[in-house]
Amino acid sequence: MVKSKSGRTGDLIIAFICFLLILACLLPMLNILARSLSSSEALIRNEVLLWPKGWNLTAYKLVLSDSKYTWSLAWTAILTVICTFVSMTMTIMCAYPLTYSKLKGRRFFNTLILFTMYFNAGTIPHYLLYKDLGLLNHPLVLIIPNSLSVFNMIIMRSFFYGIPESLRESAEIDGAGPVRILFSIYLPLSKPVLATLSLFYAVGRWNGFSDALMFMNDRKYHPIQLLLYNILKSVTSIEVATQEGFASAPGLSDTLQAATVMFATVPILLVYPWLQKYFISGATLGAVRE
Amino acid sequence: MAKPLIRKHQSTINYLRKYWSLYLMLILPLAYFVVFRYIPMTYIQIAFKKYSIVQSVWEMPWADNHGFEYFIKAFSNRDFLYALRNTIMLNLLDLLVGFPAPIILALLLNELPYKRFKRFTQSVAYMPHFLSWIIISGIALQLFAPSTGLVNIVLNRLGFESIPFLNDPKHWVFTYVFLGIWKNMGWNTIIYLAALTNINPELYEAASIDGAGRFQKIRYITLPGLRSTIITLLILNLGHILSSEFDRPYSLSNALVHNVSNVIATFVYTYGIRGLQFSLTTAVGLFQSVVGVIFLLAANALAKKFGERGIW
Incomplete structure (x- = not known):
């Protein structure tokens, strides 16, 4: 034209x-x-705009030589892998049976699940429940309570709905059970949505800190974001900065802050381009939910 | 009489033999919802009771004033009233400024004829969505620092005064809303761009032949095509007018702006988990949830009145 x-x-x-x-x-x-x-x-001297001046890696070396940081990075990575695996398993186990239109009780299950999207008990009831269950200050509190997102489950379910039912029916005629069909037909065909939701769960865990802030007092199990938060807030007071274990050379705290921000960001920036082609289709599916 | 019964019995057995594994799969997810979503609801009664650490929720004594003691206390608490005001204020500003932003960006992207450049813009614009609020607040702290931040250095060199972006209540609110747009504008275009692919391209061609310009096409083809998406999202956003994020205000706030940055979620954290006033903060949470549901229902009814599908 x-x-x-x-x-x-x-x-x-x-x-x-x-x-x-x-x-x-x-x-x-x-x-x-x-x-x-x-x-x-x-x-x-306010000389740094977009290009480094007086190039050096001191801040990075400091971060990497501080065992608190390296442990926190490693712990957050472990946590992210575990959480993503647990959450994906739960999401599949929830979404797949609900795609069977013949499943008795399906409407009831759907309502039970969807209702939790609109009405939430609130922070304190959750806190007290974890306390009663003995989850408070236990590492599992960072894994279990948010292991299943209704929103992600709906995305998964919509994707499963998009797989032609004739495929399933012919497999059933061949004598395959639901589990076999899941592993040999549904999951292999669902790679884009599996990648997308894994990314969502992984990013959510990597970026999350409020659950650790509220339910985890043991500093050993604090994820990197919470550590980063404490450092950001400590810059204003030298006292806390030294408490966190940093020599307070003037200006160093600024480079250090920047370096820690980079450490918390880089893993996301690394996986982002690889998964990008998948998540757009996944996010769109979530948008066109029924 | 007996035969159909037997047959029915038989078919149930067949059904279970075929599908038992599906129920087995559902056990864990359903248990999850019951334990972590429904059982907490039974703890809501604490809002109407005097909390006691040694008793179970069912045994605690009722609070005064027919159980509404803690709701009365909440509404006479200055911090809570501030939190309520701030929650509504920040959400309304987000709605006012943040809601149209992705629509405008989606329209721009839709008009962009250079395909590769469009894809690159999208990739870059989606990126901030994946950064946590802590990281963004770390970036903002450095970028907006009064004397050492990039923005103020540039402002100073251009001969302007430094702006206290994060250290003065008025500017903080502006920065808060701006950062929200920065984080989510790109990501939120996805849903609109998806809706735009459903518009028949022949409509644009026909309009061009009739001599319609760019703005006329946007006005009469693109925007009507987005209408129902916009309304659905507007309903959801209206329903969330009283729900408050925690990460965002908590990581961006500081002592100087506490007056405007304290929202319901941070109030519940400081008074409940830090201050151990469980009954008061459960009451606040319940108030928030109930009002949220009411708003959602009302907005949905309103949308249906305007002939839209709504979310149910």
Whole structure:
């Protein structure tokens, strides 16, 4: 289609706005990266904008030599892997049976599950329940209570619905049971949604901190985000900073802060491009829920 | 009489023989919902009772004023009233500014003719959604620092005064809303872009032949195509007007802006988990949930009145 001149100008204006948006998303990250790699003197002199000045890796070395950090990173990674596995298993076990239209009690199960999306007991009842169950300050409190998201379950279910029923029926005629059909037909065909939901669960766990803040007093089991939060808040008071174990050379806390932010961010930025092609289709499925 | 009964019995056995594994699979998820979603609901009665650490929830004595003691206490608590005000204020601002933002971006992306550039813009714009609020607050603390942050350095070099983005209540609210848009605008376009693919391209061609310009096409084809998506999301957002995020205000707040950053979720945390006032904070949580459901029902009814499908 031939475009008029004004149409092309319009296109360029829109492209320019999108370009500004890209800058708005990337420049902050670039600034933090530059700060984390700069010398503290350069930071104090306000010389660092988007490119590191007085290039050095002191902050990163400090972080990596602090066992509190390395442990927290490792613990969060372990936790993320376990949580993603548990959550995906639960989500599949919940979504798959509900796709059988012949399943007796399906309506009841659906209502039971959907109701929890709209009415929530609130933080304190959950807290007291964990206390009664002995989950408080137990590492499992970071795994079990949020292991199944109704929203993700619905995405999974919609995807399963999209698989032609004739496939299942012919497998049933061949004598395959529901479990066999799940493993040999449904799961192999559901790779995009499995990737998407795994990403959602993994990111949710990696980024989560409020459950640890509320239900976990043992610092050993604090995920990286909570550690990061404590560090961010400690910059204002030297006292807490030294408590957290950092020498308080002026300006160093700033590079250190930047370096810790990078440590908590980089794993996400690493997996993001790989999974990107999957999650758009997954997120769209969630949007078109029935 | 006996025969059909036997047959029925037989078919039940056949049914179970075929599908027992499905029920086996459902046991764990259903147990999860019962234990972690429904049993906490029985603890809600604490809102109407005097909390006691040695008794079970069923045995605790009723609170004064026909059990409504703690609701009265909540509504005469200054911190709670502030939290209530702030929750509504921040959510309304999010709705006002944050809700239209992804719609506008989706329209822009839809108009963008350069396919690769469009995909790149999308990839970059979705990225902030995957950063935690702690990370974003870490970035914001550095970027907006009064004397050492990038934004204020640039402002100073251009001859402007520094702006206390995170250290002054008015500016904090602005920054809070802005960061929300920064994080979620790109991600929230996905749903609109999906709706846009359902619009018949022939409509655009026909409109072009009739001499319609860009804005006319947006006005008469694209926006009507988004209408029901917009309304559904608006309902959901209205239903959440009293629900409050925890991560976002908690990680962005500081002592200087406590007046505006204290929302219901942070109030419950400080008074309940830190301050151990369980009855009071359960009452607050119940109030929040019930009002949330009422708002959702009302918004849904309103949408149906306007001839939309609603969410049920």
